[in-house]
Amino acid sequence: MVKVVKPPEKNLVRSAIGHLRAITEVAKEVVNPGTITIHYPRERRKLPDNFRGIILFEKEDCISCFRCAHICPANAIQMYPDDKGRYYPGVDYAKCILCHFCVDSCPTAALKPSKIHDVxxxxxxxxxxxxxxxxxxxxxxxxxxxxxxxxxEGDIKLIKRKEREELTVEFDKPDRPKFYAIPENPENCIGCRLCMFSCPVDAISSKLEGTKVSLTTDFEKCTGCGICVRICPTEVLVLAPVREEVSK
Structure with a gap:
Protein backbone atom coordinates (compact mmCIF):
# COMPACT_ATOMS: atom_id res chain seq x y z
CA MET A 1 0.00 0.00 0.00
CA VAL A 2 1.45 3.33 -1.04
CA LYS A 3 0.66 6.33 1.11
CA VAL A 4 0.50 9.58 -0.78
CA VAL A 5 1.89 12.62 1.04
CA LYS A 6 -0.02 15.73 0.23
CA PRO A 7 1.91 18.95 -0.22
CA PRO A 8 1.16 21.66 2.34
CA GLU A 9 -1.46 24.12 1.43
CA LYS A 10 -0.16 27.48 0.36
CA ASN A 11 -1.01 30.37 2.64
CA LEU A 12 0.12 33.63 1.09
CA VAL A 13 -0.55 35.67 4.23
CA ARG A 14 1.49 33.39 6.51
CA SER A 15 4.27 33.22 3.92
CA ALA A 16 4.38 36.99 3.56
CA ILE A 17 4.54 37.43 7.38
CA GLY A 18 7.45 34.98 7.61
CA HIS A 19 9.38 36.76 4.87
CA LEU A 20 8.69 40.12 6.48
CA ARG A 21 10.03 38.89 9.82
CA ALA A 22 13.21 37.62 8.17
CA ILE A 23 13.75 40.92 6.33
CA THR A 24 13.17 42.84 9.59
CA GLU A 25 15.83 40.80 11.43
CA VAL A 26 18.32 41.37 8.62
CA ALA A 27 17.61 45.11 8.67
CA LYS A 28 18.19 45.19 12.45
CA GLU A 29 21.57 43.49 12.04
CA VAL A 30 22.57 45.97 9.33
CA VAL A 31 21.62 49.03 11.40
CA ASN A 32 22.61 47.75 14.86
CA PRO A 33 24.49 44.44 14.74
CA GLY A 34 23.92 42.17 17.70
CA THR A 35 27.30 40.43 17.41
CA ILE A 36 30.08 41.09 19.94
CA THR A 37 32.93 40.29 17.56
CA ILE A 38 35.60 42.93 16.97
CA HIS A 39 36.79 42.92 13.37
CA TYR A 40 40.50 43.27 14.09
CA PRO A 41 42.61 44.83 12.55
CA ARG A 42 40.00 47.07 10.91
CA GLU A 43 38.65 47.74 14.39
CA ARG A 44 40.61 47.98 17.63
CA ARG A 45 39.31 47.47 21.14
CA LYS A 46 39.55 50.46 23.51
CA LEU A 47 42.10 49.58 26.16
CA PRO A 48 42.43 51.01 29.69
CA ASP A 49 45.25 53.45 30.45
CA ASN A 50 46.89 50.88 32.75
CA PHE A 51 47.01 48.24 30.00
CA ARG A 52 50.34 46.41 30.11
CA GLY A 53 51.78 46.57 26.60
CA ILE A 54 55.41 46.83 25.55
CA ILE A 55 57.66 49.10 27.62
CA LEU A 56 59.04 52.42 26.39
CA PHE A 57 62.09 54.20 27.79
CA GLU A 58 63.42 57.74 28.20
CA LYS A 59 67.16 57.65 28.81
CA GLU A 60 67.51 61.20 30.13
CA ASP A 61 65.19 60.36 33.06
CA CYS A 62 67.04 57.18 34.06
CA ILE A 63 69.25 57.39 37.17
CA SER A 64 70.74 53.88 36.72
CA CYS A 65 69.33 52.67 40.03
CA PHE A 66 68.96 49.05 38.81
CA ARG A 67 65.57 48.74 40.54
CA CYS A 68 63.89 47.48 37.38
CA ALA A 69 66.48 44.73 36.95
CA HIS A 70 66.30 43.73 40.63
CA ILE A 71 62.49 43.56 40.77
CA CYS A 72 61.91 41.72 37.47
CA PRO A 73 60.49 38.26 38.39
CA ALA A 74 61.38 36.80 34.99
CA ASN A 75 64.97 38.07 34.86
CA ALA A 76 64.05 39.76 31.58
CA ILE A 77 65.85 43.07 32.20
CA GLN A 78 69.55 43.47 31.57
CA MET A 79 71.55 46.64 32.23
CA TYR A 80 73.64 47.87 29.30
CA PRO A 81 76.62 50.23 29.77
CA ASP A 82 77.10 53.25 27.55
CA ASP A 83 80.37 54.93 26.56
CA LYS A 84 80.30 57.04 29.74
CA GLY A 85 79.96 54.10 32.12
CA ARG A 86 76.26 54.65 32.88
CA TYR A 87 73.95 51.64 32.83
CA TYR A 88 70.52 51.55 31.22
CA PRO A 89 67.86 48.80 31.04
CA GLY A 90 67.01 46.64 28.06
CA VAL A 91 64.20 44.08 27.90
CA ASP A 92 64.29 40.51 26.61
CA TYR A 93 60.72 39.94 25.41
CA ALA A 94 61.39 36.22 25.09
CA LYS A 95 61.32 36.21 28.91
CA CYS A 96 59.19 39.25 29.75
CA ILE A 97 55.73 38.48 31.18
CA LEU A 98 54.58 42.13 30.90
CA CYS A 99 53.86 42.40 34.63
CA HIS A 100 55.15 46.00 34.56
CA PHE A 101 56.78 45.66 37.99
CA CYS A 102 59.69 47.55 36.43
CA VAL A 103 57.42 50.40 35.34
CA ASP A 104 55.77 50.62 38.77
CA SER A 105 59.09 50.61 40.62
CA CYS A 106 60.88 53.20 38.46
CA PRO A 107 61.30 56.30 40.67
CA THR A 108 61.61 58.74 37.77
CA ALA A 109 59.14 57.19 35.28
CA ALA A 110 61.97 56.55 32.83
CA LEU A 111 60.17 53.30 31.96
CA LYS A 112 56.74 54.00 30.54
CA PRO A 113 53.77 51.77 29.70
CA SER A 114 52.08 51.63 26.32
CA LYS A 115 49.05 49.99 24.73
CA ILE A 116 51.14 48.44 21.95
CA HIS A 117 50.76 44.68 22.18
CA ASP A 118 50.66 43.33 18.63
CA VAL A 119 54.40 43.27 17.97
CA GLU A 153 24.71 47.63 30.79
CA GLY A 154 21.88 45.16 30.26
CA ASP A 155 22.66 42.96 27.27
CA ILE A 156 26.28 42.88 26.14
CA LYS A 157 26.79 45.07 23.10
CA LEU A 158 29.54 46.91 21.30
CA ILE A 159 29.89 50.65 21.01
CA LYS A 160 31.81 51.63 17.90
CA ARG A 161 33.30 55.08 17.42
CA LYS A 162 34.93 56.32 14.26
CA GLU A 163 38.17 57.32 15.94
CA ARG A 164 41.69 56.07 16.55
CA GLU A 165 42.94 55.54 20.06
CA GLU A 166 46.46 56.66 20.97
CA LEU A 167 48.68 53.70 21.82
CA THR A 168 51.12 55.73 23.92
CA VAL A 169 50.08 56.78 27.42
CA GLU A 170 50.56 60.35 28.63
CA PHE A 171 50.93 60.94 32.37
CA ASP A 172 52.47 63.42 34.79
CA LYS A 173 56.04 62.50 35.65
CA PRO A 174 57.03 62.38 39.30
CA ASP A 175 59.62 64.82 40.56
CA ARG A 176 63.15 63.55 40.21
CA PRO A 177 64.35 62.33 43.64
CA LYS A 178 66.67 64.91 45.19
CA PHE A 179 68.89 62.80 47.39
CA TYR A 180 72.58 62.04 47.66
CA ALA A 181 74.59 59.41 49.50
CA ILE A 182 76.55 60.44 52.57
CA PRO A 183 78.51 58.41 55.16
CA GLU A 184 76.34 58.80 58.26
CA ASN A 185 78.15 56.17 60.30
CA PRO A 186 81.78 56.37 59.13
CA GLU A 187 82.98 54.48 62.20
CA ASN A 188 81.27 51.35 60.79
CA CYS A 189 83.24 51.44 57.52
CA ILE A 190 85.42 48.37 56.98
CA GLY A 191 87.05 49.75 53.84
CA CYS A 192 85.51 47.24 51.44
CA ARG A 193 84.68 50.04 48.97
CA LEU A 194 81.75 48.09 47.54
CA CYS A 195 79.88 51.39 47.36
CA MET A 196 82.56 52.92 45.15
CA PHE A 197 82.76 49.90 42.83
CA SER A 198 78.96 49.62 42.50
CA CYS A 199 78.25 53.30 41.81
CA PRO A 200 77.02 53.54 38.18
CA VAL A 201 78.12 57.17 37.83
CA ASP A 202 81.45 57.07 39.75
CA ALA A 203 80.16 59.58 42.29
CA ILE A 204 81.92 57.93 45.25
CA SER A 205 85.65 58.08 45.75
CA SER A 206 87.83 56.79 48.57
CA LYS A 207 91.07 57.90 50.13
CA LEU A 208 93.37 55.81 52.30
CA GLU A 209 94.69 57.72 55.31
CA GLY A 210 97.02 55.41 57.16
CA THR A 211 94.87 52.36 57.87
CA LYS A 212 91.57 54.22 57.55
CA VAL A 213 89.47 54.59 54.39
CA SER A 214 87.50 57.82 54.00
CA LEU A 215 84.65 58.16 51.49
CA THR A 216 83.67 61.25 49.54
CA THR A 217 80.53 61.81 47.45
CA ASP A 218 80.59 64.04 44.36
CA PHE A 219 77.16 65.67 44.61
CA GLU A 220 77.34 66.86 41.01
CA LYS A 221 77.43 63.26 39.80
CA CYS A 222 75.26 61.53 42.42
CA THR A 223 71.76 60.72 41.15
CA GLY A 224 70.37 59.39 44.43
CA CYS A 225 69.85 55.90 43.02
CA GLY A 226 70.61 54.26 46.38
CA ILE A 227 72.68 51.34 45.09
CA CYS A 228 75.55 52.14 47.43
CA VAL A 229 73.18 52.32 50.39
CA ARG A 230 71.66 48.94 49.60
CA ILE A 231 75.00 47.23 48.99
CA CYS A 232 76.86 48.55 52.05
CA PRO A 233 77.28 45.58 54.46
CA THR A 234 77.71 47.76 57.58
CA GLU A 235 75.12 50.49 56.89
CA VAL A 236 77.64 53.31 56.64
CA LEU A 237 75.84 55.23 53.89
CA VAL A 238 72.39 56.77 53.87
CA LEU A 239 70.41 58.81 51.34
CA ALA A 240 70.01 62.38 52.58
CA PRO A 241 67.91 65.17 51.04
CA VAL A 242 69.87 67.58 48.86
CA ARG A 243 70.58 70.79 50.73
CA GLU A 244 69.85 74.03 48.91
CA GLU A 245 73.46 75.13 48.97
CA VAL A 246 74.59 71.78 47.54
CA SER A 247 72.06 71.75 44.68
CA LYS A 248 73.15 75.19 43.46
Whole structure:
Protein backbone atom coordinates (compact mmCIF):
# COMPACT_ATOMS: atom_id res chain seq x y z
CA MET A 1 0.00 0.00 0.00
CA VAL A 2 1.45 3.33 -1.04
CA LYS A 3 0.66 6.33 1.11
CA VAL A 4 0.50 9.58 -0.78
CA VAL A 5 1.89 12.62 1.04
CA LYS A 6 -0.02 15.73 0.23
CA PRO A 7 1.91 18.95 -0.22
CA PRO A 8 1.16 21.66 2.34
CA GLU A 9 -1.46 24.12 1.43
CA LYS A 10 -0.16 27.48 0.36
CA ASN A 11 -1.01 30.37 2.64
CA LEU A 12 0.12 33.63 1.09
CA VAL A 13 -0.55 35.67 4.23
CA ARG A 14 1.49 33.39 6.51
CA SER A 15 4.27 33.22 3.92
CA ALA A 16 4.38 36.99 3.56
CA ILE A 17 4.54 37.43 7.38
CA GLY A 18 7.45 34.98 7.61
CA HIS A 19 9.38 36.76 4.87
CA LEU A 20 8.69 40.12 6.48
CA ARG A 21 10.03 38.89 9.82
CA ALA A 22 13.21 37.62 8.17
CA ILE A 23 13.75 40.92 6.33
CA THR A 24 13.17 42.84 9.59
CA GLU A 25 15.83 40.80 11.43
CA VAL A 26 18.32 41.37 8.62
CA ALA A 27 17.61 45.11 8.67
CA LYS A 28 18.19 45.19 12.45
CA GLU A 29 21.57 43.49 12.04
CA VAL A 30 22.57 45.97 9.33
CA VAL A 31 21.62 49.03 11.40
CA ASN A 32 22.61 47.75 14.86
CA PRO A 33 24.49 44.44 14.74
CA GLY A 34 23.92 42.17 17.70
CA THR A 35 27.30 40.43 17.41
CA ILE A 36 30.08 41.09 19.94
CA THR A 37 32.93 40.29 17.56
CA ILE A 38 35.60 42.93 16.97
CA HIS A 39 36.79 42.92 13.37
CA TYR A 40 40.50 43.27 14.09
CA PRO A 41 42.61 44.83 12.55
CA ARG A 42 40.00 47.07 10.91
CA GLU A 43 38.65 47.74 14.39
CA ARG A 44 40.61 47.98 17.63
CA ARG A 45 39.31 47.47 21.14
CA LYS A 46 39.55 50.46 23.51
CA LEU A 47 42.10 49.58 26.16
CA PRO A 48 42.43 51.01 29.69
CA ASP A 49 45.25 53.45 30.45
CA ASN A 50 46.89 50.88 32.75
CA PHE A 51 47.01 48.24 30.00
CA ARG A 52 50.34 46.41 30.11
CA GLY A 53 51.78 46.57 26.60
CA ILE A 54 55.41 46.83 25.55
CA ILE A 55 57.66 49.10 27.62
CA LEU A 56 59.04 52.42 26.39
CA PHE A 57 62.09 54.20 27.79
CA GLU A 58 63.42 57.74 28.20
CA LYS A 59 67.16 57.65 28.81
CA GLU A 60 67.51 61.20 30.13
CA ASP A 61 65.19 60.36 33.06
CA CYS A 62 67.04 57.18 34.06
CA ILE A 63 69.25 57.39 37.17
CA SER A 64 70.74 53.88 36.72
CA CYS A 65 69.33 52.67 40.03
CA PHE A 66 68.96 49.05 38.81
CA ARG A 67 65.57 48.74 40.54
CA CYS A 68 63.89 47.48 37.38
CA ALA A 69 66.48 44.73 36.95
CA HIS A 70 66.30 43.73 40.63
CA ILE A 71 62.49 43.56 40.77
CA CYS A 72 61.91 41.72 37.47
CA PRO A 73 60.49 38.26 38.39
CA ALA A 74 61.38 36.80 34.99
CA ASN A 75 64.97 38.07 34.86
CA ALA A 76 64.05 39.76 31.58
CA ILE A 77 65.85 43.07 32.20
CA GLN A 78 69.55 43.47 31.57
CA MET A 79 71.55 46.64 32.23
CA TYR A 80 73.64 47.87 29.30
CA PRO A 81 76.62 50.23 29.77
CA ASP A 82 77.10 53.25 27.55
CA ASP A 83 80.37 54.93 26.56
CA LYS A 84 80.30 57.04 29.74
CA GLY A 85 79.96 54.10 32.12
CA ARG A 86 76.26 54.65 32.88
CA TYR A 87 73.95 51.64 32.83
CA TYR A 88 70.52 51.55 31.22
CA PRO A 89 67.86 48.80 31.04
CA GLY A 90 67.01 46.64 28.06
CA VAL A 91 64.20 44.08 27.90
CA ASP A 92 64.29 40.51 26.61
CA TYR A 93 60.72 39.94 25.41
CA ALA A 94 61.39 36.22 25.09
CA LYS A 95 61.32 36.21 28.91
CA CYS A 96 59.19 39.25 29.75
CA ILE A 97 55.73 38.48 31.18
CA LEU A 98 54.58 42.13 30.90
CA CYS A 99 53.86 42.40 34.63
CA HIS A 100 55.15 46.00 34.56
CA PHE A 101 56.78 45.66 37.99
CA CYS A 102 59.69 47.55 36.43
CA VAL A 103 57.42 50.40 35.34
CA ASP A 104 55.77 50.62 38.77
CA SER A 105 59.09 50.61 40.62
CA CYS A 106 60.88 53.20 38.46
CA PRO A 107 61.30 56.30 40.67
CA THR A 108 61.61 58.74 37.77
CA ALA A 109 59.14 57.19 35.28
CA ALA A 110 61.97 56.55 32.83
CA LEU A 111 60.17 53.30 31.96
CA LYS A 112 56.74 54.00 30.54
CA PRO A 113 53.77 51.77 29.70
CA SER A 114 52.08 51.63 26.32
CA LYS A 115 49.05 49.99 24.73
CA ILE A 116 51.14 48.44 21.95
CA HIS A 117 50.76 44.68 22.18
CA ASP A 118 50.66 43.33 18.63
CA VAL A 119 54.40 43.27 17.97
CA UNK A 120 56.12 40.74 15.71
CA UNK A 121 59.78 39.75 15.93
CA UNK A 122 61.59 38.02 13.10
CA UNK A 123 63.49 35.66 15.42
CA UNK A 124 64.22 35.01 19.11
CA UNK A 125 67.45 37.03 19.02
CA UNK A 126 65.62 40.18 17.91
CA UNK A 127 63.33 39.93 20.97
CA UNK A 128 66.21 41.17 23.11
CA UNK A 129 65.63 44.94 22.93
CA UNK A 130 68.44 47.34 23.85
CA UNK A 131 67.95 50.71 25.63
CA UNK A 132 68.45 52.60 22.35
CA UNK A 133 65.72 50.51 20.69
CA UNK A 134 63.40 51.04 23.66
CA UNK A 135 63.69 54.81 23.27
CA UNK A 136 62.00 54.68 19.86
CA UNK A 137 58.32 53.87 19.66
CA UNK A 138 57.94 50.87 17.31
CA UNK A 139 56.47 51.58 13.90
CA UNK A 140 52.86 50.40 14.04
CA UNK A 141 51.05 49.75 10.76
CA UNK A 142 47.44 50.54 11.60
CA UNK A 143 44.41 49.49 9.59
CA UNK A 144 41.83 50.39 12.23
CA UNK A 145 39.36 53.17 11.59
CA UNK A 146 37.07 52.47 14.56
CA UNK A 147 37.53 52.08 18.30
CA UNK A 148 35.26 49.49 19.89
CA UNK A 149 34.19 49.36 23.52
CA UNK A 150 32.14 46.72 25.30
CA UNK A 151 28.95 47.91 27.02
CA UNK A 152 27.78 45.64 29.83
CA GLU A 153 24.71 47.63 30.79
CA GLY A 154 21.88 45.16 30.26
CA ASP A 155 22.66 42.96 27.27
CA ILE A 156 26.28 42.88 26.14
CA LYS A 157 26.79 45.07 23.10
CA LEU A 158 29.54 46.91 21.30
CA ILE A 159 29.89 50.65 21.01
CA LYS A 160 31.81 51.63 17.90
CA ARG A 161 33.30 55.08 17.42
CA LYS A 162 34.93 56.32 14.26
CA GLU A 163 38.17 57.32 15.94
CA ARG A 164 41.69 56.07 16.55
CA GLU A 165 42.94 55.54 20.06
CA GLU A 166 46.46 56.66 20.97
CA LEU A 167 48.68 53.70 21.82
CA THR A 168 51.12 55.73 23.92
CA VAL A 169 50.08 56.78 27.42
CA GLU A 170 50.56 60.35 28.63
CA PHE A 171 50.93 60.94 32.37
CA ASP A 172 52.47 63.42 34.79
CA LYS A 173 56.04 62.50 35.65
CA PRO A 174 57.03 62.38 39.30
CA ASP A 175 59.62 64.82 40.56
CA ARG A 176 63.15 63.55 40.21
CA PRO A 177 64.35 62.33 43.64
CA LYS A 178 66.67 64.91 45.19
CA PHE A 179 68.89 62.80 47.39
CA TYR A 180 72.58 62.04 47.66
CA ALA A 181 74.59 59.41 49.50
CA ILE A 182 76.55 60.44 52.57
CA PRO A 183 78.51 58.41 55.16
CA GLU A 184 76.34 58.80 58.26
CA ASN A 185 78.15 56.17 60.30
CA PRO A 186 81.78 56.37 59.13
CA GLU A 187 82.98 54.48 62.20
CA ASN A 188 81.27 51.35 60.79
CA CYS A 189 83.24 51.44 57.52
CA ILE A 190 85.42 48.37 56.98
CA GLY A 191 87.05 49.75 53.84
CA CYS A 192 85.51 47.24 51.44
CA ARG A 193 84.68 50.04 48.97
CA LEU A 194 81.75 48.09 47.54
CA CYS A 195 79.88 51.39 47.36
CA MET A 196 82.56 52.92 45.15
CA PHE A 197 82.76 49.90 42.83
CA SER A 198 78.96 49.62 42.50
CA CYS A 199 78.25 53.30 41.81
CA PRO A 200 77.02 53.54 38.18
CA VAL A 201 78.12 57.17 37.83
CA ASP A 202 81.45 57.07 39.75
CA ALA A 203 80.16 59.58 42.29
CA ILE A 204 81.92 57.93 45.25
CA SER A 205 85.65 58.08 45.75
CA SER A 206 87.83 56.79 48.57
CA LYS A 207 91.07 57.90 50.13
CA LEU A 208 93.37 55.81 52.30
CA GLU A 209 94.69 57.72 55.31
CA GLY A 210 97.02 55.41 57.16
CA THR A 211 94.87 52.36 57.87
CA LYS A 212 91.57 54.22 57.55
CA VAL A 213 89.47 54.59 54.39
CA SER A 214 87.50 57.82 54.00
CA LEU A 215 84.65 58.16 51.49
CA THR A 216 83.67 61.25 49.54
CA THR A 217 80.53 61.81 47.45
CA ASP A 218 80.59 64.04 44.36
CA PHE A 219 77.16 65.67 44.61
CA GLU A 220 77.34 66.86 41.01
CA LYS A 221 77.43 63.26 39.80
CA CYS A 222 75.26 61.53 42.42
CA THR A 223 71.76 60.72 41.15
CA GLY A 224 70.37 59.39 44.43
CA CYS A 225 69.85 55.90 43.02
CA GLY A 226 70.61 54.26 46.38
CA ILE A 227 72.68 51.34 45.09
CA CYS A 228 75.55 52.14 47.43
CA VAL A 229 73.18 52.32 50.39
CA ARG A 230 71.66 48.94 49.60
CA ILE A 231 75.00 47.23 48.99
CA CYS A 232 76.86 48.55 52.05
CA PRO A 233 77.28 45.58 54.46
CA THR A 234 77.71 47.76 57.58
CA GLU A 235 75.12 50.49 56.89
CA VAL A 236 77.64 53.31 56.64
CA LEU A 237 75.84 55.23 53.89
CA VAL A 238 72.39 56.77 53.87
CA LEU A 239 70.41 58.81 51.34
CA ALA A 240 70.01 62.38 52.58
CA PRO A 241 67.91 65.17 51.04
CA VAL A 242 69.87 67.58 48.86
CA ARG A 243 70.58 70.79 50.73
CA GLU A 244 69.85 74.03 48.91
CA GLU A 245 73.46 75.13 48.97
CA VAL A 246 74.59 71.78 47.54
CA SER A 247 72.06 71.75 44.68
CA LYS A 248 73.15 75.19 43.46
Missing amino acids: AFKDVESMEVTPDQMENVPEVVREDEKTVEYDF
